Amino acid sequence: MSDRSDDLDANGSGESGGAGTTFLAGRRAVVTGGGSGIGAAVSRRLAEAGASVLVVDRNAESAERVAAEIGGEARIVDLSDPDAAAEVGPGADVVVNNAGMQHVAPVHQFPPDTFSRMLAVMLESPFRIVRAALPGMYDRGWGRIINVSSIHGLRASPYKSAYVTVKHGLEGLSKTIALEGASHGVTSNCICPGFVRTPLVERQVAEQAVLHRVPEAQVVEDVLLARTPVKRLVEPDEVAALAVWLCGPGTSSVTGSSFPIDGGWAAH
Numbered sequence: 297m298s299d300r301s302d303d304l305d306a307n308g309s310g311e312s313g314g315a316g317t318t319f320l321a322g323r324r325a326v327v328t329g330g331g332s333g334i335g336a337a338v339s340r341r342l343a344e345a346g347a348s349v350l351v352v353d354r355n356a357e358s359a360e361r362v363a364a365e366i367g368g369e370a371r372i373v374d375l376s377d378p379d380a381a382a383e384v385g386p387g388a389d390v391v392v393n394n395a396g397m398q399h400v401a402p403v404h405q406f407p408p409d410t411f412s413r414m415l416a417v418m419l420e421s422p423f424r425i426v427r428a429a430l431p432g433m434y435d436r437g438w439g440r441i442i443n444v445s446s447i448h449g450l451r452a453s454p455y456k457s458a459y460v461t462v463k464h465g466l467e468g469l470s471k472t473i474a475l476e477g478a479s480h481g482v483t484s485n486c487i488c489p490g491f492v493r494t495p496l497v498e499r500q501v502a503e504q505a506v507l508h509r510v511p512e513a514q515v516v517e518d519v520l521l522a523r524t525p526v527k528r529l530v531e532p533d534e535v536a537a538l539a540v541w542l543c544g545p546g547t548s549s550v551t552g553s554s555f556p557i558d559g560g561w562a563a564h
């Protein structure tokens with residue numbers, strides 16, 4: 297059972313939370329893919345809220361840069377190896393499953409190795425990290441699991457079979473963790489971004505621009521944002537703000553949910 301029936305003062309420090317407070321002081325956070333894009337923004341915001349952050353990434357240079365910037369620690373891990381992934385879980389109070397990649401191809405041409413690799417990095421590793429983190433969270437009666445899913449965790453798009461499959465799987469995993477963790481003070485939620493201004497999307501824009509022989513700005517406007525009412529990309533820091541809110545005061549009843557942050561894309 298949780299020893300904190302009310303997390304209005306989650307760290308017992310008397311902090312009331314909110315902007316500028318360190319409500320995560322004394323908490324340890326693990327952020328996968330923390331070296332770039334959304335993961336880097338989440339790492340920064342968690343550190344600002346007082347957490348010690350383990351920046352997990354296969355890219356040593358970027359992970360070490362972010363860790364140095366926020367006074368955290370870098371851990372260089374290739375999450376396509378779920379055994380290696382499991383080693384970052386123990387001791388975490390907050391787990392942000394964020395590392396990911398995209399591959400675009402029709403199902404009948406989709407490389408099976410790429411499909412398997414995306415499953416390992418984006419679904420099996422989150423399972424292994426959380427599996428390793430939960431016993432400590434249960435002992436301490438508090439934990440936050442944040443799964444960076446996607447609007448593709450809720451909807452499909454053609455040519456993204458592995459991504460859509462993995463993100464739908466992550467949604468199921470997150471809800472199951474929420475059900476099991478509820479009596480231990482552990483919440484689990486998904487964040488479902490639309491198109492966010494990160495290297496992952498910038499690569500897709502560049503590829504599409506070549507494919508369609510149009511300028512990159514036109515790809516953003518005509519392809520990416522075609523059915524997005526808010527005509528701009530989401531910023532990584534906006535996603536990070538939502539992630540950190542989910543770790544903040546007054547969120548112990550927010551669990552098993554999915555939070556689109558997509559400029560209204562899924563409202564159609």
Ligand SMILES: NC(=O)c1ccc[n+]([C@@H]2O[C@H](COP(=O)([O-])OP(=O)(O)OC[C@H]3O[C@@H](n4cnc5c(N)ncnc54)[C@H](O)[C@@H]3O)[C@@H](O)[C@H]2O)c1
Nearest residue numbers: 329332333334354374375376394395396446491492494496
């Ligand atoms: N950018 C978007 O528009 C968008 C939209 C919805 C969801 N997402 C999700 O957000 C997450 C982060 O995406 P991003 O846009 O910040 O991407 P990004 O490419 O900027 O960052 C991804 C990070 O994950 C790391 N990574 C990839 N494979 C890894 C592996 N095998 N082991 C360890 N680290 C690995 C990369 O090195 C990189 O630092 C992903 O799960 C992605 O699916 C992104």
